[in-house]
Amino acid sequence: MTHDYVLFDPLFDGESDAEAMVRLCERFGRYGMYSQENADTEIGRGLTQRHDAAQNYFRSGGRHGRHDPVDVLAARTNYFREEYAYGTEPLIDGIEPFLFHDGFVDAARKIHRRPLIEPAIVFANLMVPGQELALHTDVPEFRGANRKTTPQWLLVAMRHSKLFEDWRMPIATGVAWFHDCKGGEFAFYPDGPGGDAVAHEVAFNTAILVDTDSVFHGVDPVDLPTGELPPLKPGMHLVYDGDEQWSARNGDDVVARYRWDELRFSVSWKAYCFADESERDAWRSHADDLELEWILDRLVADLRERGRVDGDPPRDRDLALTIIDEYIRFPASQ
Numbered sequence: 513m514t515h516d517y518v519l520f521d522p523l524f525d526g527e528s529d530a531e532a533m534v535r536l537c538e539r540f541g542r543y544g545m546y547s548q549e550n551a552d553t554e555i556g557r558g559l560t561q562r563h564d565a566a567q568n569y570f571r572s573g574g575r576h577g578r579h580d581p582v583d584v585l586a587a588r589t590n591y592f593r594e595e596y597a598y599g600t601e602p603l604i605d606g607i608e609p610f611l612f613h614d615g616f617v618d619a620a621r622k623i624h625r626r627p628l629i630e631p632a633i634v635f636a637n638l639m640v641p642g643q644e645l646a647l648h649t650d651v652p653e654f655r656g657a658n659r660k661t662t663p664q665w666l667l668v669a670m671r672h673s674k675l676f677e678d679w680r681m682p683i684a685t686g687v688a689w690f691h692d693c694k695g696g697e698f699a700f701y702p703d704g705p706g707g708d709a710v711a712h713e714v715a716f717n718t719a720i721l722v723d724t725d726s727v728f729h730g731v732d733p734v735d736l737p738t739g740e741l742p743p744l745k746p747g748m749h750l751v752y753d754g755d756e757q758w759s760a761r762n763g764d765d766v767v768a769r770y771r772w773d774e775l776r777f778s779v780s781w782k783a784y785c786f787a788d789e790s791e792r793d794a795w796r797s798h799a800d801d802l803e804l805e806w807i808l809d810r811l812v813a814d815l816r817e818r819g820r821v822d823g824d825p826p827r828d829r830d831l832a833l834t835i836i837d838e839y840i841r842f843p844a845s846q
């Protein structure tokens with residue numbers, strides 16, 4: 513299946529609007545390492561939130577098949593991320609032209625063929641030389657099942673199973689860049705996991721909008737000409753020190769220093785795409801919510817039909833691994 517996507521070149525008509533995004537990134541100043549909230553549920557206890565993507569990454573060594581020790585692979589994907597807006601609320605002044613970008617709204621309508629677009633979040637991603645982002649599809653959302661109630665790997669499997677599409681909230685994701693970057697291509701599979709990857713180069717004032725909940729994507733390694741990736745761990749921060757300089761810090765200790773032009777900076781925009789107001793109202797009022805037990809019963813019934821389980825298996829880690837294995841099929845040729 514082929515997925516539509518929309519490219520923007522340029523994203524903003526005036527270069528000054530794009531340059532203002534770089535200044536905004538500096539003004540925000542301090543970026544934590546992306547850590548994932550937990551939904552505490554019995555099924556799959558002990559698995560990481562993105563067990564699906566992590567497992568595939570460790571097995572494959574990423575798109576370029578590099579089989580390094582686990583701590584090196586982990587440091588490579590521990591990138592920095594902060595929110596610039598939540599819902600339609602700016603969390604930093606100056607994000608409004610991006611949050612309400614008409615081009616993104618029009619493109620979101622186009623790819624999902626749904627007229628009612630409501631911004632959900634804007635966040636920044638910063639990666640240092642040597643880092644990459646493992647192939648994955650984003651965490652989708654369903655009425656009654658989101659990352660607050662349901663493990664992320666399960667939400668992802670629900671999307672790929674196609675058993676819960678009546679409850680899915682289609683989301684459009686725009687990803688924008690505000691500098692030219694060496695390496696760090698946005699790699700994605702618009703023709704599905706069986707198709708070829710497109711490695712899209714990152715350039716100043718450009719963007720792409722795509723259904724990242726359905727299309728596998730990742731980020732190729734950011735150019736690391738010399739030296740090694742420092743041991744980046746959760747809890748560290750990336751801090752703007754002024755004068756085009758950044759540092760990775762563990763508390764007050766500087767772990768590494770970077771020039772602006774060595775980093776990879778992107779800003780993501782996500783929006784819900786509703787068919788009409790009644791669908792939006794059902795989402796807001798929780799009038800038609802899924803429940804975890806029913807989700808698992810539905811998946812088990814389907815797994816039984818596919819010959820993957822017998823009877824009524826316990827809702828445990830083994831079942832979680834079977835669900836991931838059966839429904840989330842990663843691109844074969846990476």
Ligand SMILES: [Fe+2]
Binds near residue numbers: 648649650724729
């Ligand atoms: Fe993603």
